[in-house]
Each structure stands twice: as structure tokens, then as C-alpha cells.
Amino acid sequence: MSKQALYGLLLPRDWGAEGLAGGARPVGGLEPGLTLPTRDSLSRGYGHAQGHGLMPLPGAAAGPLAFGPLAPGGEGPDSDGIIGVTESMRRVHNLTAKAAACALPVLVQGESGTGKELVARAIHQKSGRQERRFFSENCSALSESLLESELFGHVRGAFTGADRDRKGILELAHGGTLFLDEIGDMSVRMQSKLLRALQEREVRPVGGKETIRVDVRIISATNRGLRGLIKEGVFREDLFYRINVITIDLPPLRDRKDDIPALVSHFLERIAAETGFPRREFSAGALELLAGYEWPGNIRELENVVQRAVALGESERIDSEELPDRIRHLMITEEARDYSGSGKGGEQLMIEKALHNSEGDKTHAARFIGWSRPKLYRRMRHYGIPIHFARAASRTDH
Numbered sequence: 001m002s003k004q005a006l007y008g009l010l011l012p013r014d015w016g017a018e019g020l021a022g023g024a025r026p027v028g029g030l031e032p033g034l035t036l037p038t039r040d041s042l043s044r045g046y047g048h049a050q051g052h053g054l055m056p057l058p059g060a061a062a063g064p065l066a067f068g069p070l071a072p073g074g075e076g077p078d079s080d081g082i083i084g085v086t087e088s089m090r091r092v093h094n095l096t097a098k099a100a101a102c103a104l105p106v107l108v109q110g111e112s113g114t115g116k117e118l119v120a121r122a123i124h125q126k127s128g129r130q131e132r133r134f135f136s137e138n139c140s141a142l143s144e145s146l147l148e149s150e151l152f153g154h155v156r157g158a159f160t161g162a163d164r165d166r167k168g169i170l171e172l173a174h175g176g177t178l179f180l181d182e183i184g185d186m187s188v189r190m191q192s193k194l195l196r197a198l199q200e201r202e203v204r205p206v207g208g209k210e211t212i213r214v215d216v217r218i219i220s221a222t223n224r225g226l227r228g229l230i231k232e233g234v235f236r237e238d239l240f241y242r243i244n245v246i247t248i249d250l251p252p253l254r255d256r257k258d259d260i261p262a263l264v265s266h267f268l269e270r271i272a273a274e275t276g277f278p279r280r281e282f283s284a285g286a287l288e289l290l291a292g293y294e295w296p297g298n299i300r301e302l303e304n305v306v307q308r309a310v311a312l313g314e315s316e317r318i319d320s321e322e323l324p325d326r327i328r329h330l331m332i333t334e335e336a337r338d339y340s341g342s343g344k345g346g347e348q349l350m351i352e353k354a355l356h357n358s359e360g361d362k363t364h365a366a367r368f369i370g371w372s373r374p375k376l377y378r379r380m381r382h383y384g385i386p387i388h389f390a391r392a393a394s395r396t397d398h
Contacts, residue, residue, distance in 0.1 A: 081122060082115065083266055084259045088251040092119065095248045100126035105198075105243045108221040110250030113298030116221035119248060120179040129217060132176030135169045140185035147190060149206050152197070158207025170203045170214050177217045183243065184224040184235060195239045218243060253295040253302060260290055263299065267306040280310055285357035286320045293327045320357050321367045328368055348383040351376070352390070360391030 082093065099106050100123045108116040117136060124134045142150060145159075153168030169178060180186075186194070197203050198218065202211040220243045229235035253260070264282055272279035282290070286309075295301055309322045320328060350369065358364035366376040380387070 082118065083262050084256060085262065086251075086256040086258050088256055089259060092248060092250060095246065096122055097126065099123045099246050099248065102246075103128070103217055104245040105217070106219045106246045106248060107226075107244040108219065108248045108250065110221075110223065111252050111298055112223050113300035114250040114252060115299055116223075116250060117179060117181060119250065120177070120219040120221065123219060124177040124179075124217075127177070127217070129176050133173055134177045134179070135173045136179040136181060137169060138181045139190075140182040144187045144190055147186070148193065151190075151194070152203050152205055153208075154206035155208040158205070162207070165205070168203060168205060170197060170216055171212055173216045174214050175216075177219060180218065180220045180243075182222060182224075183220040184222040184226055184229055188234065188236065191236045191239050195236060195242060198239075198242055220244075253298045257291050260302065261287060263302060264290065264306055267303055268310070271307065271310050278316065280313065280316055280318055282309075282318045283320065283357075286318055286323060288357075289320050289323055289327050319364065321364050347379065348385070351379060351383065351385060355385075355390040358390075360389060 082089070082096070084090075084092065096119060106120070106123060108119050110116050120136070121134060124130060137147075137150060139147060149158075149166070149168070151168050151170055153166050153171055154162050155165050156162055197214070200211075201215065202213050204211045226235055226240050226244070230237045230240060264287070268279055268281070271277075290302070290305070297304070305324060305327070308324065309318045313319075313322050351365070354365040354368040355362075358368060362373055362376055366373045369376065371379075380389070
């Protein structure tokens with residue numbers, strides 16, 4: 001699944017449809033081989049999306065449907081395609097809209113997996129530069145020399161292997177937007193060269209003598225504290241103030257857990273549309289476990305868990321035993337600790353919780369806890385838990 005699927009933002013199919021630069025760079029900065037669901041496949045899930053508080057975004061008629069949550073108070077769908085109705089995400093929506101309405105530089109801050117690039121794409125798509133190209137470059141993925149050539153281009157003979165002139169992204173993105181991810185990992189020398197390009201609005205290719213005028217909007221992102229890097233002497237303060245006119249702070253998923261049901265619903269809808277298989281659902285117990293996990297990998301990790309559960313599940317409903325052990329065991333440990341001082345022991349309450357989540361199914365309950373079925377029976381006898389505990393009336397042996 002694409003990055004766009006990760007955070008609820010879909011791009012029109014013909015977005016960035018200009019030819020490849022030099023035959024090597026993906027169109028509009030997108031990953032090679034990116035495929036999106038067809039309009040028909042997404043339309044099949046439209047009715048279900050309405051039932052889950054999801055509606056088509058404005059302006060989506062020209063391409064595949066984009067889904068976002070209904071705005072609080074029923075005032076209509078959000079226009080940026082970013083899923084989230086918590087207070088922190090409402091601030092992100094507001095700042096994204098204001099950033100799109102101007103051409104000032106933007107700095108997006110947040111942990112890995114929180115959706116920094118998707119916010120940058122949303123700003124570009126709603127801005128006056130939406131008809132021009134969007135490029136994305138990860139500053140930590142390339143060596144200093146390669147990043148310099150990628151951003152500024154080079155002339156033939158500039159270095160070994162430079163057998164022809166090649167335009168840099170800053171030139172190719174003229175009139176559009178350049179997203180610089182992990183800018184805190186850029187070397188000080190490259191920071192100096194970038195600062196000059198932004199101040200003078202011109203670039204000089206590696207090995208070249210002539211400068212080229214450029215008009216590019218810069219959106220930067222980092223998962224590191226740039227002010228701390230300034231104090232350490234590894235990030236230029238003047239560049240910081242050049243790129244940090246508007247700041248958007250993305251909250252980690254652990255601080256916006258009320259958005260988890262909407263995100264899970266969105267992922268399930270997308271998976272059903274892309275695979276053609278019936279849409280599956282998470283049980284209440286499984287959703288409770290997702291809400292109890294801290295999500296160090298943020299939304300990217302949540303999407304991974306949903307994909308895994310759909311792939312491994314054998315029924316329409318995804319139960320807690322289909323979730324990774326790290327999620328199930330963390331919830332059990334927390335509950336055992338929380339109830340350790342209550343009338344019942346923490347282990348007894350853990351067993352009863354597992355039986356409730358599995359509706360009395362001993363195999364599922366044992367797997368939920370991480371025990372064997374015989375061990376579960378032994379501990380149930382030890383605590384006097386009835387053999388039919390938590391089983392539905394229709395399933396109880398008479």
C-alpha cells in the first residue's frame with residue numbers, strides 16, 4: 001500500500017503527469033511503480049464509507065475518490081484529506097489550510113510515521129501551485145555529494161560518471177513545491193548552499209558557471225529538534241529561520257488515540273477496494289487492544305498491523321488473537337498491574353478479560369494470553385472460574 005493510503009490522502013491519477021526528468025526520476029516525485037485504486041473500485045465502498053463518517057472530499061471528481069472524516073459538528077468534510085478529529089488534529093487541519101493559502105516556507109515537525117510528507121502534499125494540492133509539480137527528497141538517504149547533485153543538478157564532466165548535463169530538483173520544481181524530508185540530517189556545507197539558493201532564488205549546477213533563476217516553495221520536515229541541533233553547532237540558525245516561518249507540529253498516534261477507529265476503518269476500506277475482497281471488521285475487543293497500545297511507529301505501524309490482521313485472518317471479523325503479540329501482551333501486563341491491588345488477583349482478572357474478549361473460547365483466550373490451553377484450564381480451576389465463563393447462552397453446553 002502506498003504512502004498516500006497511509007494517512008488518508010489520495011492523489012488524482014493524472015497528478016504530476018509531466019515526463020520523467022532525464023528518464024530517471026519518478027513523475028512528480030512519486031515513488032516508482034506507485035498504483036492507486038480506480039475510481040470504480042473506490043466507489044464500491046462509498047456507501048460503507050458514509051456509514052463510518054467518511055465522505056468524498058471536494059474536488060475529487062476529476063480523479064479517484066479521496067476520503068476524509070466529517071468535520072466536527074457536521075459542518076462538512078475536511079478539505080485536506082487528513083484523517084483526524086481530535087483537538088490536536090483540528091489544529092493541524094487549520095494550519096494546513098492557512099499554509100496552503102500563502103507561499104511562505106513551512107516546517108513540519110513530528111515523529112517518524114506521523115504523516116509529515118502527506119501534510120506537505122496536502123498543502124501543495126490546496127495551494128496556488130497545485131498545477132505545478134511536487135518533488136520530495138529525503139536528506140538523510142543520500143551522501144552529501146549525491147544530495148548536492150540531486151538538488152542543484154550538474155553539468156557534463158563535473159565528476160566521474162557525469163556524461164551529460166542533468167537538471168536538479170530545484171530547477172525542475174520551478175513554480176511548484178519541494179519537500180525536504182529529514183532536513184536536520186543535511187550537512188552544514190549543504191545547508192549553506194541551500195540557504196544561498198533560497199535567499200538569491202537561483203541555483204548553480206555542480207561544475208557549472210551560470211546561475212539559473214528558480215521559484216520554488218520549500219516545505220521541510222524533521223523528527224529531530226532543530227533548536228537543539230543549533231546549540232550543538234550542526235544546524236545553521238539562519239537557515240532555521242529561513243525555513244521555519246510556519247510550523248506544523250504533528251502529534252504522535254499515542255496522543256490521538258480517539259482517531260484510531262476512523263484510521264482503522266479507512267485502512268480496511270482501502271484494503272477492500274485494492275484487493276476486491278469483502279471488507280472486514282475489527283471486533284470490539286481488538287479495537288480496545290489497539291487503543292491500549294502506545295504505537296511507537298505511529299500511523300505507519302497501525303497500517304502495518306491492520307494489513308497483517310487482514311492477511312492472516314480467516315473470518316470476516318478480526319479478533320484480538322490476530323493482533324501481534326506485542327499488542328496483546330502489553331495490554332495484559334498493564335491490566336494485571338492495574339488490578340494487582342484489587343480484591344481479585346491480577347492474573348485472575350487477566351484470565352477473565354481474555355475469556356470475555358474471546359466469548360469464552362478457551363483456545364482463543366489461551367492464545368490471547370500467550371499460554372497453552374492446558375495451562376489456561378489449570379489456572380481457571382485454581383481460581384474457581386467456571387468452565388462456561390463468558391460463553392454466549394447459545395454456545396453453552398447443557
